[in-house]
Amino acid sequence: MKLLNKSNVIIRVLIVVLILAIIYTLIDKRIWNGNEEKVTETQNKTHIFLSWWGNDVRHLYTMEGVDLFQEKNPDIDVSYRYGVWSGYEKRTKVWMESHNEADVMQINFAWLQEYSPDGTGFYDLNKLSEYIDFSNYTEEELEYGSKNGVLNAIPIAMNTHTFYYNQDILDEYGMDVPLSWEDFEALGKRAKKDNRYALGFSKKQLLLFMIAYYEQNHAETVFNEDGTLNIDEKGIEYMLDYYKKLMDDHVICPIDSFDRAKYMSGDIIGTMCWISDTKLYCDDLQATGVNVSRGHYPVKEGAERTGWYIKPATMWAISANTPHPEESAKLLNYLVNDPDMAQFQQTEKGVPVSDAAIKALTATGLKDTNEYKATEELFSDPDNLYLMIPNMESEAILDAFKSGADEYLYDKMELDECALKIYKDINKAINGE
């Protein structure tokens, strides 16, 4: 009887243990949590804007790069504004004047002078040294982005002009790559017979082309270092006269008629472009099966000045008004120093200045690129290249020269009258009138 009672107790204890085990196993924690307060995590990201200009390739890789940046920095959300260069300066002016500029923005070298003459127009990047790795730059390179001793921008690459030619056409004409002004004139004369032009480029290249011609022939600069004109209307007249001659002789395609398609099709034999545009005018044409040759800028024999300039290709700056300087600095550092971003960018904006970017690209064939070769060649003689005066790229000055020149080119004004008009208009642009 005692044995029976003992086994009953054991069975009951086992049943209770089993029931508790079943309950413990089966009851979902959510049931116990049913009355707990639910807290849904909401996105708490810092939103910053990025702006840049460029072409298809630049737009697409920058967007890809931004996507990766957001993956690497999930607490930062980046929106962007972008456009083509034409009109972008105006767009920037609208943003800057209305204080609606992006937090991180691509700026042109000339804009440092325009928007931050005293160094306060953009954020002082030295205050963000915790987030930006300046060790990838020399002091000289950082100096390009400084105004009044304040570091306002980081250069992406150094840039100057180079020339590319359709070698197949040159071969057809039995001519070599032009190296002098006379060579250009000869090529234009030959091209005219086929209704071709020797060179085609935009109004910016036009002004720089004419400045080089003037400075080589007059041993003086067109612009002073402070951006004012160093020449009078006679100097303008000199450039204008040669411009008309070049256009009439089919050395230069009319600015309004130039487009890349004509260069690609062979209607225009050569172009003067930024080294950073090598892909557009060299690689893309080579890709169609055409042999492309790189030329050198023309220099008059015995000239005291070459009249050719270099500048930081483009720069990244941070808005002085940004409410998110730290996040903006992280993005800026990513854009210039991150190896992944360097791979996206390649040499699209020229050979990068950042040591980190160069290191990343060297591993993937940097030295085989046309941009690298052009840079090596042109920068091999740095004493004959001068730092660009920002006003040389001023859209207002470019418009004043090009638009004024049209009056003479199309016989609407006399040479001296037109030169005086251009001179006055440029001075107005310089003075911001």
Add this chain to the structure above:
Amino acid sequence: MKTKSRFEQSGRKFRWLQIEILVVFAAIIMIVIFLLDYVILNNTKQAMESNASNLIAANSRQIQLNINSYLQRMETVPTLLFSDESYYLYDATDENMEEYDKVKSEETIQNRITDIGLMENYSDFGIVYADDHVVGWISHGTEDIFPDGGMYEAFSGYIVDSKKSDGWAFDINGCTDRIYYVKRLNENAILESATYTRELSSVFVYPEQLEEMTIRLVDQENEIIYSSDLNEIGKVIPAELLNELSLNDSNSADSSGDINKSVISEKYLINTNECVNGWRVICSVPTKIILKDNNQMRRFTLKLSLGVAMFFLLVGLEFLMRIYRPMDVVVESLKEGAEIDSLSGVRNKASFQDAVDSRLGVVGENDIFILVMIDVDNFKQINDKLGHAHGDQVIIRTGKLLKKMYEADSIIGRLGGDEFASFSVCVLSDSDMDETKYNEYRDGIIATVSQQLESLQEEFNKEFEEEKSTCNISLSAGVYVSEKSTGEKEKFKIIYEKADSALYESKNAGKSRYTIYKES
């Protein structure tokens, strides 16, 4: 059945009944829970599908509105070129126009484009003239689509709205990274604007809760313009989705057009909405994702119902144990009362007979069994001289003596009055024993039985020394020892008669002795 006692059979039936009750009880609980689960979960499933469908429809509708807003903005900006005739009436192909006037006109148009182009992230914003001359921002990407010219003609083909003279285009000559809007300015000029499809990511915003939802913008040819799965861009929408949209029953999610609908199929929950330009937003989520929680709940409730059934089974078992344990005691008591002679403590005649018959049914061919019939001599004198109570005491003590003297596996019974019996079996391990050896073995058993009986008589005489002197009681016995089997099973009745006849011989021979039955 004859070999089993009635009580054993009844007990077994009773236990089966208990198990059946428990199983039926648990089964009923499980069925009830399953039915409840089925009803509740089915309703929940329908509710979830309906809620998800509404959520996706709302989301799809929101994205449709976003896209409409985006597209309308893209259509509105170019209309600013109609603010002045010099912008939209200029014809670059006019041969009568002076070159200077053309340059200045295009300069004016370029400036206008520069101004209004600020408003969006355009990849292209320009005017294409009938001779393919362009003014404004025509990207290199677009130029490269037409390496042999034909840009104007191509864009003309996309102007499908005769009233507004405009249209939308995607995948022109394999270019799938941008969407184009074209609008005729005059008979020789078309405005072309384009944005990268990536720009649409800003309008494709949807709740993170709708994981694995794919949102697509497709054109009239069902080519994917943009998708939350970027790898799909430029491809045709999966055929199974198209099939679901066209073959399944649908309910209109929007009364504005037949094309707006929601479909819930086994595979997908799909919603489609048409945009202002005829493109469609298609949102789809695998149904299994929507019902993921429901399926989890289904598995959980299945486990829960099994657990609950087991719980009730165990609780029921406990209750049944509580209910039936006293009954078992009663039944056991009744059984014992029915099988055991209450006075002597050994089996009664019926129980003895059942037990012996049962044992006879399983004895082996060479096994030897022994039935001993024992009778108390002169027992009547005990009753007459010492009283019936003393007689009862003699029976009680005799029963105890027999249980003491015989081994535990022997069957002992009281067959009536002062008559007892013992039945035991000797199992022979050697099945191939020859007859001689068998008989030797049997003789050995008889000798053992004889010794046992002599011991029993000796013990009996000691136990009942007083009664023996008073009433001259003693023990007589008749023994039947089985012989080699002929193949037929022995019956109790037969061996009983044989042992009884041996007992009779002992009585006739003067009592207080035993006789081994021998076949005559």
